[in-house]
Amino acid sequence: MADKPKVAVYWLGACAGCDESIVDLNETLLQLAQVVDIVLWPVAMDFKYAHIEALKDGEISLSILSGSVRNSDHEEMAGLLRKKSKLVLALGACACFGGTAGLANFKTKEEIFSWVYLDAPTVVNPEARFPQTETRVDGKVLTLPEFYDHVYTLDQIIEVDYYLPGCPPPPDLIANAVNSVLTGDLPPIGSTLAPRMALCDTCSRNKKKPSKMEITQIKRIHEVEADPDSCFLAEGIICMGPATRTGCGETCMKTNLPCRGCFGPPPGVVGAGPKYLSALTSLIKAEKTEEIHEIIKDIVDPAGYFYRFTQPSSILGRKKPKKQMEE
Amino acid sequence: MAESNPKLVCFSCKFGWGYLSEESALASKITNWIPVVCSGKIDTSHILKAFRAGADGVLILGCSEGHCHFQDGNIQTEKKVLLLQKVLETFGIEQERLEIQLSMDPDGQNIPLLIKKMEENLIKLGPIKRL
Numbered sequence: 034m035a036d037k038p039k040v041a042v043y044w045l046g047a048c049a050g051c052d053e054s055i056v057d058l059n060e061t062l063l064q065l066a067q068v069v070d071i072v073l074w075p076v077a078m079d080f081k082y083a084h085i086e087a088l089k090d091g092e093i094s095l096s097i098l099s100g101s102v103r104n105s106d107h108e109e110m111a112g113l114l115r116k117k118s119k120l121v122l123a124l125g126a127c128a129c130f131g132g133t134a135g136l137a138n139f140k141t142k143e144e145i146f147s148w149v150y151l152d153a154p155t156v157v158n159p160e161a162r163f164p165q166t167e168t169r170v171d172g173k174v175l176t177l178p179e180f181y182d183h184v185y186t187l188d189q190i191i192e193v194d195y196y197l198p199g200c201p202p203p204p205d206l207i208a209n210a211v212n213s214v215l216t217g218d219l220p221p222i223g224s225t226l227a228p229r230m231a232l233c234d235t236c237s238r239n240k241k242k243p244s245k246m247e248i249t250q251i252k253r254i255h256e257v258e259a260d261p262d263s264c265f266l267a268e269g270i271i272c273m274g275p276a277t278r279t280g281c282g283e284t285c286m287k288t289n290l291p292c293r294g295c296f297g298p299p300p301g302v303v304g305a306g307p308k309y310l311s312a313l314t315s316l317i318k319a320e321k322t323e324e325i326h327e328i329i330k331d332i333v334d335p336a337g338y339f340y341r342f343t344q345p346s347s348i349l350g351r352k353k354p355k356k357q358m359e360e
Numbered sequence: 361m362a363e364s365n366p367k368l369v370c371f372s373c374k375f376g377w378g379y380l381s382e383e384s385a386l387a388s389k390i391t392n393w394i395p396v397v398c399s400g401k402i403d404t405s406h407i408l409k410a411f412r413a414g415a416d417g418v419l420i421l422g423c424s425e426g427h428c429h430f431q432d433g434n435i436q437t438e439k440k441v442l443l444l445q446k447v448l449e450t451f452g453i454e455q456e457r458l459e460i461q462l463s464m465d466p467d468g469q470n471i472p473l474l475i476k477k478m479e480e481n482l483i484k485l486g487p488i489k490r491l
Binding site: 311332336339 | 412443
């Protein structure tokens, strides 16, 4: 066991979908277990954090971290695993860009707490009690992690060596990433271990795209019966393909759903949201202000659409953690 | 934002705004003024970066409808701006902080006036609360 490279898999502010995708490696996972020593994987196996703390710095060859950083526990574990690991892979849209959980940045911590613990119709909390980081019970102190006022991407908290986006990332890219680490065949630090093209470049629907697209009405996917072969945008259905990196295997397209942007922007693009907004508006057929208003009024929650996975890494959404600001 | 001194960034099209005046003379009257070759050249990320860098408002001056030197750059930007206003609202930035005016002003004498008018609105709005 001692000679095998050590691998840790950990979830921060995550839903376990990324872990599920690792499980979807199926038999490959068994082969992997033969050649690496999994030292931490809370979703699948039982470990003690004390064992990780006892390891030497840099002793873990690869830590695969999924999820965003929303509370002090996430930050502590991310810091611990960074210290103990040679390489850190940010796995999934949440670790890479903040993910859907990052949409919470459109609300303040106070608004979230008020809704969750007071105002939501199913909540009964007459004494208006909110979670505390410390509570004294029978002379003992119970603690909870501190809920931060912002959702952070992993690289806003610790240094990240490689990125593999997706919600979840597909098993084939996970296998490639782990193999690259094991064989040492790695691209430069900071690389995203996924193809460099936009989704439209690999989308099979691209063949049926008209030479000139003109959107006169925005439609939502549940309101229409979308043609299974046609370009969604040509039908006026919002599809994030033009501003999204490919590599997902087009799983959404194959089930007749438009791209939601979970692979984040292609290389060189800061902020998929504004780039997508520009791309979409260029397709809208309108020549007068009133015509523009008439068409865009049907885009329900544009910020939610365009920043669905990337709010915390976006130009306006990104924020430095308190600790880094103090330094 | 100081109470009486909001930071406003103004982008204007060189083909419609101030082309008969000396650019440096106009620039001496206006801070944070960025004349561009067509309002269609203004990218959404330029606008967002201005807000990120501390702007309280962004004003875009493009050519009037049907008068774009490059066919429809002005309309392309108007479409971006009208949708971006909705996005900014979600970020806690009021729609009034991003304005577009499609018109013509060869002397550019109206540019400082329009800026002043928008600055007055920005003073009423106060500083951006969320960023």
